Amino acid sequence: MKILKFGGKSLANGKGIQTVVDIIEKKAKKGEAITVVLSARGASTNELEEILEKASKNENYKAQLEAFKNYQLQGYEALDAQEEFHALDTLFEGVSLLGDYSEKIKDKVLSHGELLSARLVTALLKEKGVNAHFTDSRSLIVTDDQFGNAQPLDSLSKEKVKAHFKKYNGTTVNVVTGFIASNRNQETTTLGRNGSNYTASLLASFLDAEELQNFTHVDGIYTANPDLVADAKKIKKLSFTEANELAHFGANVLHAKTIIPLVEKKIPLRILNTFDPENEGTLITSEENEDGIKKLSVLENVSLISLEGRGLLGRVGVDARIFQALAYENISISIISQGSSERGIGLIVNSTNASKAKKVLEEEFKTDIYKKDVSAILIKDDVSVVSIIGQDLSTFHKPYNRLIKNQIVPLLVNNTATGKNVSLVVLKKQLHKTLNVIHGEIYGVAKKINLAIFGHGLVGGTLIDQILASRDEIEKRKNIHLNIFAIANSKKVLLSNSGVDHRWKTSLQNQGVSYTLDDIIQYADKHHLENVIAIDNTASKDFVYNYEHLVTNGFDLVSSNKVANTVDYEFYKSLRSTLENHQKQYLYETNVGAGLPLIETIKLLHLSGENITRIKGIFSGSLSYLFNTFSVEDRPFSEVLKEAMDSGYTEPDPREDLCGNDVARKLLVLARELDLKNEFEDITIHNLIPAHLREGTAQEFLGKIQEFDTVFAKIKAAQPEGNVLRYVGDLHGDLSKDKGIMDVQLISVPKDSSLGQVKGSDSIFEIYTESYGDHPMVIQGAGAGATVTARGVFGDILKVAQSIN
Numbered sequence: 052m053k054i055l056k057f058g059g060k061s062l063a064n065g066k067g068i069q070t071v072v073d074i075i076e077k078k079a080k081k082g083e084a085i086t087v088v089l090s091a092r093g094a095s096t097n098e099l100e101e102i103l104e105k106a107s108k109n110e111n112y113k114a115q116l117e118a119f120k121n122y123q124l125q126g127y128e129a130l131d132a133q134e135e136f137h138a139l140d141t142l143f144e145g146v147s148l149l150g151d152y153s154e155k156i157k158d159k160v161l162s163h164g165e166l167l168s169a170r171l172v173t174a175l176l177k178e179k180g181v182n183a184h185f186t187d188s189r190s191l192i193v194t195d196d197q198f199g200n201a202q203p204l205d206s207l208s209k210e211k212v213k214a215h216f217k218k219y220n221g222t223t224v225n226v227v228t229g230f231i232a233s234n235r236n237q238e239t240t241t242l243g244r245n246g247s248n249y250t251a252s253l254l255a256s257f258l259d260a261e262e263l264q265n266f267t268h269v270d271g272i273y274t275a276n277p278d279l280v281a282d283a284k285k286i287k288k289l290s291f292t293e294a295n296e297l298a299h300f301g302a303n304v305l306h307a308k309t310i311i312p313l314v315e316k317k318i319p320l321r322i323l324n325t326f327d328p329e330n331e332g333t334l335i336t337s338e339e340n341e342d343g344i345k346k347l348s349v350l351e352n353v354s355l356i357s358l359e360g361r362g363l364l365g366r367v368g369v370d371a372r373i374f375q376a377l378a379y380e381n382i383s384i385s386i387i388s389q390g391s392s393e394r395g396i397g398l399i400v401n402s403t404n405a406s407k408a409k410k411v412l413e414e415e416f417k418t419d420i421y422k423k424d425v426s427a428i429l430i431k432d433d434v435s436v437v438s439i440i441g442q443d444l445s446t447f448h449k450p451y452n453r454l455i456k457n458q459i460v461p462l463l464v465n466n467t468a469t470g471k472n473v474s475l476v477v478l479k480k481q482l483h484k485t486l487n488v489i490h491g492e493i494y495g496v497a498k499k500i501n502l503a504i505f506g507h508g509l510v511g512g513t514l515i516d517q518i519l520a521s522r523d524e525i526e527k528r529k530n531i532h533l534n535i536f537a538i539a540n541s542k543k544v545l546l547s548n549s550g551v552d553h554r555w556k557t558s559l560q561n562q563g564v565s566y567t568l569d570d571i572i573q574y575a576d577k578h579h580l581e582n583v584i585a586i587d588n589t590a591s592k593d594f595v596y597n598y599e600h601l602v603t604n605g606f607d608l609v610s611s612n613k614v615a616n617t618v619d620y621e622f623y624k625s626l627r628s629t630l631e632n633h634q635k636q637y638l639y640e641t642n643v644g645a646g647l648p649l650i651e652t653i654k655l656l657h658l659s660g661e662n663i664t665r666i667k668g669i670f671s672g673s674l675s676y677l678f679n680t681f682s683v684e685d686r687p688f689s690e691v692l693k694e695a696m697d698s699g700y701t702e703p704d705p706r707e708d709l710c711g712n713d714v715a716r717k718l719l720v721l722a723r724e725l726d727l728k729n730e731f732e733d734i735t736i737h738n739l740i741p742a743h744l745r746e747g748t749a750q751e752f753l754g755k756i757q758e759f760d761t762v763f764a765k766i767k768a769a770q771p772e773g774n775v776l777r778y779v780g781d782l783h784g785d786l787s788k789d790k791g792i793m794d795v796q797l798i799s800v801p802k803d804s805s806l807g808q809v810k811g812s813d814s815i816f817e818i819y820t821e822s823y824g825d826h827p828m829v830i831q832g833a834g835a836g837a838t839v840t841a842r843g844v845f846g847d848i849l850k851v852a853q854s855i856n
């Protein structure tokens with residue numbers, strides 16, 4: 052025998068009830084031995100409760116009662132519901148006259164929801180030729196006198212159930228009312244909320260059923276609420292122990308009292324979807340799962356009450372007083388957490404009870420408050436509890452770290468000493484993000500990295516295209532999902548929480564909106580975007596002052612822009628301390644040598660104690676190209692400069708290269724990696740721009756670049772035979788002191804020297820250290836260009852992404 056239980060939503064008018072009847076008919080006609088247990092239809096129980104409340108307050112309840120009756124008959128006008136309707140009329144009239152009702156009356160009223168439901172389904176099944184029998188569970192389940200939440204008397208109930216099923220066995224399909232029962236005096240009682248599930252479990256147990264099938268409106272039990280976590284997965288199999296943990300956290304279907312009768316008899320429980328009968332649902336058995344299953348459950352509408360006081364230190368019985376005082380008022384505590392000293396105690400109660408709980412505790416601790424032993428009893432309403440069921444403390448650091456990285460700091464953490472369950476109290480506004488961050492970590496769902504890209508010029512634009520081209524491959528290989536949710540220039544931003552695609556340029560043009568930085572931060576917040584990285588591909592001197600604000604709002608940083616590392620040292624330090632305080636990263640490998648692994652190498656050498664004594668070389672890709680070409684080809688300087696610009700080697704304003712600032716910045720970036728406290732002003736720079744060309748806009752300057760030609764033709768001609776021009780940077784001096792010496796200058800070197808042999812747009816960096824002596828470590832390669840630079844920025848993004856765990 053299988054017990055089939057259908058819930059209120061399954062039995063609602065329309066598709067619901069028709070599907071239920073079809074399911075039962077099919078099984079009955081296949082000859083399956085089944086018993087059906089039904090809840091009240093749709094929201095009938097709540098409706099009856101509301102009508103009762105209105106009647107007791109002498110409010111006009113009749114219209115709502117009529118609507119209730121119409122709902123019950125809608126489409127089934129032939130149903131004989133007179134007995135129930137008449138009983139309800141009489142009950143409500145009585146309550147209305149008295150202006151009050153007892154729990155006993157309430158049970159009587161509510162029972163009609165299930166009675167009407169079972170009557171209708173029985174009638175519909177009979178119409179289809181099924182041998183259905185309307186079964187009023189009040190003649191089967193005997194309970195104590197606790198109206199509203201009656202306890203079944205097992206042996207008496209079992210006897211009655213057995214006797215009934217002996218009489219109605221074989222092909223009869225008993226259609227049993229759930230939820231309702233009666234006491235020894237044949238007065239109607241109810242089994243409390245989830246009572247229909249309880250009825251079904253009791254019948255399954257008394258009849259030694261083969262399986263209890265609970266038909267709901269969902270496909271089974273999920274690893275998290277699919278409405279909140281898009282990646283939530285259905286759990287195929289669960290053990291009763293795991294189910295029991297879930298029951299505490301809102302899974303009504305698994306309420307402990309409904310599970311216990313099944314556990315005792317080892318009767319499997321299957322959660323099915325009425326509307327998707329092919330789906331196998333979730334099967335719960337007594338078989339323990341070896342790996343264990345993890346599920347996220349949420350308790351909402353809860354409040355955190357905290358009791359603080361130094362005077363409680365070491366005092367015995369504080370918890371006992373809390374529990375006793377609240378129990379007296381029937382207030383249940385779902386979570387309690389405290390330090391061993393009892394100086395601060397946090398407890399979670401249902402929000403509806405929060406103010407009452409505070410009052411009760413203030414009364415209980417009034418002497419302690421007077422003596423200042425208790426300093427405050429506070430309520431925090433805007434919280435939710437997230438429980439990771441199946442989680443123990445041995446691996447809890449993983450989801451916890453992921454939360455902290457995403458700036459979610461739980462207000463309270465609590466675990467069970469036995470069983471596996473860790474609960475976190477978080478701010479309600481962070482609930483959605485919390486669930487997604489933890490779920491992503493636990494289930495190894497591709498880690499979603501949300502990128503806001505500032506600047507989409509040569510480097511930024513190339514980067515966006517590179518990311519879009521390789522993100523599927525990265526997701527496959529690295530389980531990292533790169534989602535570009537914002538692309539901004541100095542005027543407009545394109546926002547898309549699900550990520551931009553290859554049409555981003557047109558989309559930005561058509562859908563881009565003017566913005567402030569906070570708009571982007573708020574957008575990320577509103578869409579619960581986790582693991583956010585801001586990427587600066589501007590050359591802006593102002594944008595870098597946004598970095599700290601981004602970090603405090605949860606962003607890691609990646610930048611090709613060199614400005615943040617080369618403004619005053621105070622800013623440099625302050626940014627690093629903000630990064631440290633917020634456990635955020637800032638990577639900028641492309642600041643020196645574009646895509647070459649220079650900064651990382653220097654950082655590692657320095658960190659490992661290697662004494663770097665000098666760094667010298669050709670730091671600028673554009674000036675490298677310019678002088679490598681100009682030195683050996685008989686062409687005007689301006690023509691080669693134009694080529695360097697067209698190849699994307701120069702800064703957006705090429706004067707930044709020609710005046711030596713760009714090389715100076717690179718030197719300063721490296722100096723600061725060595726913990727030197729140099730400022731930009733400490734650098735001696737040979738400015739290549741003739742004085743009269745330095746003023747004005749970039750556009751005006753470009754109109755006059757031919758004026759370089761005679762100046763540089765002279766410089767070239769003045770060199771010794773066999774020499775070439777090179778623009779070099781040099782960091783030297785006693786680098787163990789506070790400051791190093793930095794020079795940037797144009798020099799003439801023999802063509803066959805190491806600097807003289809550099810070709811194309813290559814940079815070369817000679818790193819002198821104590822261990823390497825006179826033979827420096829040399830890093831050489833393309834020092835500029837959009838493709839290599841974007842690739843370097845991409846590398847930094849992936850490093851940050853991989854470090855978020």
Ligand SMILES: NC(=O)C1=CN([C@@H]2O[C@H](COP(=O)(O)OP(=O)(O)OC[C@H]3O[C@@H](n4cnc5c(N)ncnc54)[C@H](OP(=O)(O)O)[C@@H]3O)[C@@H](O)[C@H]2O)C=CC1
Nearest residue numbers: 506507508509510540541589590591611612703835836840
């Ligand atoms: N080219 C190379 O080889 C290398 C370049 N770099 C660095 O890469 C960075 C980008 O260079 P590149 O791509 O050539 O520059 P581009 O001038 O081509 O692009 C700059 C982008 O930044 C945007 N922008 C400027 N100011 C802001 C702001 N305040 N907020 C948001 N967006 C802004 C611009 O938008 P708008 O059009 O609205 O102004 C534009 O989209 C520079 O810092 C450069 O030093 C680093 C290593 C190598």
Ligand SMILES: N[C@@H](CC=O)C(=O)O
Nearest residue numbers: 671672673701702835
């Ligand atoms: N303009 C720069 C680009 C890289 O930083 C250069 O020429 O090196």
